[in-house]
Amino acid sequence: MPRQLPLGDAPLTGKQPVWDLPVRLVHWTLAGLVVFSWWSVHNHHTDWHIWSGIAILTLLLFRLMWGFVGSSTARWTGFIRGPRTVVDYLRGRWTGIGHTPLGALSVIALFLAVAVQVGLGLISEDEDGLYYGPLASLVSPATSDWARDLHETWFETAIVGLVALHVAAIIFYRLRGKSLTLPMVTGKAALDRRAAPMRRGKWWVALICLALAFAIARWVVAGAPPFGA
Amino acid sequence: MRIQVVAAVAVVSLSATGVALAALPKGKALAIMHERHEGMEKIGDTNKLLSREFRSGTPFAPAVKSGAATLAGLAKRSSGWFPAGTGPEMGKTGAKPEIWQNQRDFAAKLVAFQRAAAAFNAAAASGDMGAAKARYADLGGTCKACHDSYRSEMHH
Numbered sequence: 001m002p003r004q005l006p007l008g009d010a011p012l013t014g015k016q017p018v019w020d021l022p023v024r025l026v027h028w029t030l031a032g033l034v035v036f037s038w039w040s041v042h043n044h045h046t047d048w049h050i051w052s053g054i055a056i057l058t059l060l061l062f063r064l065m066w067g068f069v070g071s072s073t074a075r076w077t078g079f080i081r082g083p084r085t086v087v088d089y090l091r092g093r094w095t096g097i098g099h100t101p102l103g104a105l106s107v108i109a110l111f112l113a114v115a116v117q118v119g120l121g122l123i124s125e126d127e128d129g130l131y132y133g134p135l136a137s138l139v140s141p142a143t144s145d146w147a148r149d150l151h152e153t154w155f156e157t158a159i160v161g162l163v164a165l166h167v168a169a170i171i172f173y174r175l176r177g178k179s180l181t182l183p184m185v186t187g188k189a190a191l192d193r194r195a196a197p198m199r200r201g202k203w204w205v206a207l208i209c210l211a212l213a214f215a216i217a218r219w220v221v222a223g224a225p226p227f228g229a
Numbered sequence: 230m231r232i233q234v235v236a237a238v239a240v241v242s243l244s245a246t247g248v249a250l251a252a253l254p255k256g257k258a259l260a261i262m263h264e265r266h267e268g269m270e271k272i273g274d275t276n277k278l279l280s281r282e283f284r285s286g287t288p289f290a291p292a293v294k295s296g297a298a299t300l301a302g303l304a305k306r307s308s309g310w311f312p313a314g315t316g317p318e319m320g321k322t323g324a325k326p327e328i329w330q331n332q333r334d335f336a337a338k339l340v341a342f343q344r345a346a347a348a349f350n351a352a353a354a355s356g357d358m359g360a361a362k363a364r365y366a367d368l369g370g371t372c373k374a375c376h377d378s379y380r381s382e383m384h385h
Contacts (some may be wrong), residue, residue, distance in 0.1 A: 123276060127273055130372055144277070
């Protein structure tokens with residue numbers, strides 16, 4: 001096989017589906033809620049901040065499940081690969097659609113970072129003891145205070161850092177002539193002809209995942225185990 | 230209520246005009262700010278324990294009574310915590326300068342807090358945990374009302 005540059009000069013075909021609607025909705029809603037969470041907590045809307053976090057929890061739960069039963073490009077097994085594949089990709093020897101082996105690392109890091117952030121938020125309470133995450137009663141005030149401090153530090157370092165990397169990668173690819181943003185809006189992209197097309201997940205499976213995600217989030221809001229400590 | 234607000238305004242603004250009369254000595258100002266910080270922290274810590282009691286569904290009455298008494302005592306002392314000259318211009322504090330720009334409003338909110346703390350303490354002392362929970366919610370409202378306008382984030 002001829003050696004190729006990894007960035008968009010593989011033989012392309014016409015526009016084909018690459019991201020399904022659930023993936024796109026989760027992506028943009030998550031982006032919006034992260035910004036809203038940051039804004040609300042710095043503008044005396046801690047209650048909105050907490051609900052925003054619970055909405056993010058719901059999104060993560062949905063996305064986790066959709067990663068097992070969704071479209072081929074949404075599945076964890078479809079894009080979690082070993083270091084060898086990442087090296088192959090960097091050498092231009094990777095053909096496929098969906099997350100590239102390198103991009104997949106970024107997706108997983110972002111997902112985990114946001115999950116940690118939500119977990120810390122759930123057990124946090126504010127300095128005055130006036131606002132608290134739904135699971136704060138399960139831990140001591142000292143632990144809640146510790147979680148709140150770490151929640152803030154984690155945002156300023158891990159979340160901001162990964163978001164910056166994410167945006168930098170988008171700009172990098174854009175400068176090399178490949179738009180990543182447009183496919184995340186339209187769901188379609190010009191794809192490598194040699195790659196298998198996306199297998200689409202079923203809409204009713206997505207609805208079941210969403211219902212389950214809401215149910216679990218509702219249980220957490222109630223204070224978890226047997227509804228509160 | 231009205232008399233209390235007038236009195237509280239008098240205390241806060243007297244110290245404001247005190248800038249012209251005789252500025253608060255720096256040592257005194259810092260001592261008050263320290264007492265205020267410790268007091269607010271104690272209010273917060275007490276509040277965290279109380280909120281856990283009420284959220285448990287079965288509040289432990291002696292813990293609620295003791296917490297309510299602590300809050301009522303600190304609330305009373307808070308009258309002396311905000312003389313002019315103890316804002317961010319003097320040192321590190323979560324107190325916003327707006328406190329001394331809107332003295333009447335601030336004093337009214339401080340009095341509302343003190344009255345709510347006293348009412349919660351009375352309800353807790355009576356042993357009626359249902360009533361105590363309702364008064365506790367009112368009290369939390371007065372904390373938020375004031376902090377929304379007059380408390381800044383403070384890192385330490």
